[in-house]
Amino acid sequence: MRDTDVLVVGAGPAGLMLAGELRLGGARVTVLERLTAATDESRASVLHARTMELLDERGLLDRLGPPPNVGPGHFGGLRLDLAEAGDSPYAGLWKAPQTLVEKVLGEWAAGLGATVLRGHTVTGLDDGPDGVRVGARGPDGAARVFRAGYAVGCDGMRSTVRDLAGFAFPGEDAGRELIRVDLTGVDIEDRRFERHPHGVANARRGPDGVTRLMLHAHGSDPGARVRPPDFAEVCALWARITGEDISGGRALWIDAFDDACRQVTRYREGRVLLAGDAAHVQLPVGGQALNLALQEAVALGGRLAAVATGRTRESLAEAYDVHDVHDVHDVHDALDPYDVLDAYDAECRPAAARVLGNIRAQALLLFGPSGLDPLRQLVGELLELPAARRHLAAMISGLDRPRQTGTGTGIGTGAAADPARTTDHTKRRRRSITMGKLSGKAALVTGSSRGIGRATAIRLAREGALVAVHCSKHREAADETVATIEKEGGRAFAVQAELGVAGDVHALFLGLEQGLKERTGSTTLDILVNNAGVMGGVAPEDLTPAAFDRLIAVNAKAPYFIVQRALSLIPDGGRIINISSGLTRVANPQEIAYAMTKGAVDQLTLHFAKHLGPRRITVNSVGPGITDNGSAIFDNPEAVEQMSSYSVFGRVGEASDVGDVVAFLAGPDGRWITGSYLDASGGTLLG
Incomplete structure (x- = not known):
């Protein structure tokens, strides 16, 4: 008989956060704490963006005040504004004394049904094949043995659990x-x-x-x-x-x-796991230790709850993205419970090692001898570069690591789960903050399920932007573009809305704003790329009024009203790029109406550039030439050879050629270009 599914040792922030996560996952949990009352000492006092997101997803920020923003942080004593960390609504540094954090987490965990026993000092630990036995001395001095499926040491830098379980703990004194x-x-x-x-x-x-x-x-x-x-x-x-x-x-x-700087060589030994300072000790610079501990508790909680409660194979496969197992009934063989727990080690131990590394670097800058002054000066100069500031701010804020939202992944569906918190917003997803020029920016690329739009979306994502991939009809293709971006470590989501019909712009922005709000907490759109369009492809004598109206509706009317609607979302300094065509400069009688619509796009560019200049929003057109968009004609070698002869480079354009030009205009290097038509035809127009 087990007293509980999971025994947590330590009622500090990590232990209480873990207890709440385990309860959300339906696991019974008992917390043993040596102290008879909560401490009044706030060793840590600030929260970072990634932790704030996790607390927000659990409805805990209001209970914390919410925390006030206390301004810039630092890196090794050199000023560093953490608001530049990336696309988080909580980028910055937030005041939250450890005493308050423990109080809020304790009330939350208790409200979910966690049992917290104070005045209990752990004296022994036995890890067996069927569970763990933990000996403890209670507040009355009496000895007691607790039986559980698993035990987790959250008992700090002098962890008794770590010592009793025999974890290797190398490092520097x-x-x-x-x-x-x-x-x-x-x-x-x-x-x-x-x-x-x-x-x-x-x-x-x-x-x-x-x-x-x-x-x-x-x-x-x-x-x-x-x-x-x-x-x-x-x-x-x-x-x-x-x-x-x-x-x-x-x-x-x-x-x-x-x-002192030490870290265990693994986060699990048998049925015993570690989280927080029990797994690593470090100089507490900038509050990283507290934030790292809370993030580790979240990363472990959902996994351990699923294993400790004997969740089904199907739930484990869904929760932990086992996509390479073709038959879900094979998951039992492919996904041993210890594999789930070792995934926690694989995710969090390298992340903690990275934190310890940046703390050691900061300690040298802070306390090193005068001989390091040239290094301090050099780092100070590097911090004048926006990319360097973003990189370090994301590192300290925890936004450069895979995002683990724990029980919000779908495993938190046990009896104690909170359905109100299990929303699409809290589903498991991964975050990759890059050193790209567009980190922290959000972009919409219309018609980006294929061709130039797809290449543009991928290119912007590689520069760090969150990209809304729009399609009119082919959602599967848009989802494939999103999957490609995410596979590369970028971030994207699909939006479907048919253009050229009544209510098209409203439907587009309804999906766009919802997607942005879920991922960033706001509807800010930094970059708009009007790419979606249709071609005519018929002789002038054969074009019907209905076909003409559709060309105008999709290629000219929709971009105008998309820009109009986007202006309330685009901040000062934003970017608008309209995809025009080389056919506005050379004649092709098969595409007279199409060229007319693209000429309208160039006029839209020119006049909106003048209108939006006071807001520093640049508006430009990009004119592709013959570009391989995946159409069947590009599979015809003879046709490709003939089309290649129009370019001075002797080839047809690739979609990525145009996407790179768009990325240039979307980035900071394009800040002084507006109202322009950029020829991206590969020299086709040179004659």
Whole structure:
């Protein structure tokens, strides 16, 4: 008989977050905590974008305040605005003391049915083939044994579970000591990790009026510290480093910590797993440790709930994207429960190693000797580059890692699941923030299920944009374009709306805005590419009024009203690119009406460019020549040879040739070009 499905050791943020996730997945969970009451010490105080998204998906942000934005962060003491992290509605740095986070998560987990037992100290652990037995001493001193299917150590950097289960924990011992102080009653100028001859000093006054100090005295020995310093010692160290007297203040809390750096070699040993600081210890720079712990709890919770409750093969296959198993009944052989849990290790252990790596780099910049000043200067110069800022901000914010929304994937459908939170918005998807020029931007490419539109959508996604792939009829082709983008690590979604019919623009933007809102939290559209169009292909004498009206409706009317509707979504500095045609410059009697509509597109470009100039929105046309769009004629070698002769390069254009031109205009390098027609015909118009 088991007392519970999962036994979690540690009621800090990671343990409580995990407990709630396990309950959402239908697993019974008991949390053992050594402390008899929640701590009043807030070692961490900020949340990052990825964590904010996860909390939002669980309806927890309102319970946190919601947290206020506290402004820019830093990288190794150098100013870094985390608002540049990427396309998250929560890009930035958010104030949330650890005490408040624990309170909210504790109430949430308890409300879902998790059992939290305080005053219980773990004394032994036995991991067997059918479950785990955990010995603990209760608040009355009595011994008790808890039986569970699995145990998870969320008990911090001095983890008892880690030691009892025998996890290897290699790394580097501490070389520096740092001190944190929460102080009131004295005014101290805000400073960002000032380097002084005798040490480093940091001070930031919070919205609640409490100033948090962090100081490091050069030459301090972390091994000599047996208890936190008293306030008198803090005052002496602060005065030695900064020359300031803070003895008139009152210390609410003092903590000493160090820069030890260690990580377990694997996150699972048998039926015992680790999360948070039990799996790794690091210098707590910029709040990354707390955020990483919460993200690991979410990544583990859904997986462990599915395994611990004996979820069906079908549910496991759906939840964990086992697409390479053709017959779902083969999933049992292809997806052992330990494979599911080891997927947690494969996802989170490298991510944590990356975090530890950037923390070590920051420690060198912060506390390294004066000989590293040239390096600090060089990093400062690199941070003047937008791409470098985006890269580092995404790394710190957790937006450069696969996005794991845990129980929102469809595995959280047990008795305790919250159906209100299991929405399309919370389904599992992966995020890849690139160093591309369009990171953090959203784009709509009409007619992007094939041809030039498809190549353009893929190209914009490779530069980091979230792309809305539009189709009029062939949804399967649009979905295939989305799949191609996602396979490359990009992000996209399909929108279907037939153009040239009544209500076309309304239907298009209804789907567009819904898709953007689900993925970014807003409806901001940075880039619009009007690509969708139809051709005539008949002799002038044979064109019917109905066919003429359709050409006008799709090729000229729809782009106009798409631009009109998009202007409320496009921010200042946005981009509009209209796909025109080389046939506005050379004659082809088979396409008179088509060329007329593309001439209208060029006029739309010219006049909207003038109209939108004050908003720094560029509007340009791109005129392709003969371009292989997948039509059957391009399978005819003789026809291709003849068409190739029109280009000075001796070949027909590829769709990607045009997509690259569009990407140039969509990016920052195209900022000084507007109202222009860019010939993308491969020299066809040169005569």
